[in-house]
Amino acid sequence: MWPANQTGDGSFFLLGLFSKSAHPSLLCFLIFSIFLIALSGNIILILLIHTDSCLHTPMYFFINQLSLMDLIYISVIVPKMLTNQLAGVRTISLLGCGTQMFFYLLLGGSEYCLLAAMAYDRYVAICHPLRYPVLMNRRVCLLLASSCWFVGSMDGFVLTPITMTFPFCRSWDIHHFFCEVPAVLKLSCMDTYLYEIFMYLCCIIMLFIPVSVISGSYYFIILTIHRINSAEGRRKAFATCFSHITVVTLFYGAAVYTYMLPNSYHTPEKDMVMSLFYTILTPVLNPVIYSFRNKDVTGALKKLLRAGKDSY
Structure with a gap:
């Protein structure tokens, strides 16, 4: 059991985004709207992938996993933030804080690896198309x-149990809108230097292996595309990779800023803006970037809408 030495009832205070905003009600409405868009976009995408046989391919299998991660990601963080704002409170219990931290770390680490798996899938599809059904079977x-x-x-x-067992005696105020590890560590009255080094090394490993897989995959993909004689063939090959490269750049860039840059580069305001980007905006962007610009997905959506009309 984690020690309840934060407040009288074992709670932290999330200062969050709204305390920094000149128009908190407008910001609350905006975040709620983004939350609904992210939920609906990812749920629709998951339903389409499960119901349309044309989307039962490895690429869409991984996109389905990404959408599931995004759904959990945004559902763990945003409802608590909005509920606190509407109720006029800022507290989060020790258990709630640990739960947020655990799911944030779980989903972040899973997505790093999933993006590498998706790069490998594109490598096999482009570089070994004849062997693709065998190499990427179910x-x-x-x-x-x-x-x-x-x-x-x-x-x-x-990381969650270690972080939450530090004694927190400097302050009970988390200068963030959710319990992110670096923000919680700042409250500790113990020297966390060795633990921060440990986290830094973990982050290097978590980034280095997937980045190596992604870099290697795209190196061979570029070589293969360069050998394609047809301009239309090269365009289609690049189109299947562009969405993935975009998401990789956004997601990994945010991770490098949060966990690998020195403390001198960080301020609570910058950290919140960066976290806002990859915890709230990325789940909205992923369905659009990956799939709703895709003819297969738009075709599946049109079929689903037509089936809905025909049933009435």
Whole structure:
């Protein structure tokens, strides 16, 4: 059991975004709207992938996993933030804080690995198209996805208990809108230098392996595309990779800023803006970037809408 030495009832205070805003009600409405868009976009995408047989391919299997991660991601953080604002409170219990931290670490670590698995999938599809059904069969896809969730869960199970067992005596105020590890560590009255080094090394490993897989995959993809004689063929090959590269750049860039840049680069305001981007905005962008610009997905959506009309 974590020690309840934060407040009289074992709670932290999330100062959050709204205390910094000149128009908190407008900001609350905006975040709520983004939350609804993210929920609906990812739920629709998951339903389409499950119901349309044309989308039963490895690429959409991984996109389905990404949408599931985004759904949990935004649901763990945003409802608590909005509820506190509407109720006029800022507290979060010790258990609630630990739960947020665990799921944030689990989903973040899982998504790092999933993006690498998706890069490998594009590599096999473009560089070995004839062997693609064998190399990326259902068993392989399930193994890759399970490995991603396992690595993320290990990240959560290791870092969350260690972070939450530090004695917090400097302040009970978390200068953030959720319980992110660096923000919580700032409250500790113990020297956390060694633990921060440990986290830094963990982050290097969590980033280095997936980035190596992604870089290697795209190196061979570029070589293969360069050998394609047809301009239309090259365009289609680049189109299948562009969405993935965009998401990788956004997600990994935010991770490098949060966990790998020195403290001198960080302020509570900058950290909140960066966290806002990859915890709230990225779940909205992923369905748009990956799929709703895709003809297969838009075709599946039109079929679903037509089936809905015909049933009435």
